[in-house]
Amino acid sequence: MGGFDPDSPVDAFRCGIWRLNIAAEQQGRGYGRFAVEAVCAEASHRGQRRVTVLWVPHVHGPADFYLRLGFRPTGERIQGQILGELALT
Numbered sequence: 001m002g003g004f005d006p007d008s009p010v011d012a013f014r015c016g017i018w019r020l021n022i023a024a025e026q027q028g029r030g031y032g033r034f035a036v037e038a039v040c041a042e043a044s045h046r047g048q049r050r051v052t053v054l055w056v057p058h059v060h061g062p063a064d065f066y067l068r069l070g071f072r073p074t075g076e077r078i079q080g081q082i083l084g085e086l087a088l089t
């Protein structure tokens with residue numbers, strides 16, 4: 001899901017990706033990248049300059065996927081989840 005709530009008092013909830021989940025048998029085929037890039041394109045269209053995502057730190061978690069797509073941890077955690085951000089160009 002793409003979440004767009006530019007007036008949210010919580011920075012991490014203003015423009016971001018929520019609960020991206022690709023079916024297990026379809027992973028590794030580019031669908032995740034496509035979904036993230038689609039949300040980023042919509043964010044740009046809406047005049048946003050930054051996209052965020054939250055992920056659970058786990059050995060089998062999605063951290064490397066988001067890092068591969070250019071997201072970087074902000075250093076902040078929300079309810080134990082790592083906050084990542086991507087600056088849109």
Ligand SMILES: CC(C)(COP(=O)(O)OP(=O)(O)OC[C@H]1O[C@@H](n2cnc3c(N)ncnc32)[C@H](O)[C@@H]1OP(=O)(O)O)[C@@H](O)C(=O)NCCC(=O)NCCS
Binds near residue numbers: 021023028032034065
């Ligand atoms: C994480 C997830 C969304 C990735 O989706 P995907 O369709 O499998 O990923 P893609 O095929 O689009 O991969 C995009 C790039 O990330 C890389 N990548 C994907 N998963 C990776 C991983 N676990 N570790 C390292 N690189 C990874 C791919 O190699 C690919 O690189 P490339 O385009 O340069 O060749 C998917 O595996 C998933 O739904 N996982 C379970 C649920 C989950 O953790 N969701 C995230 C909630 S925040």
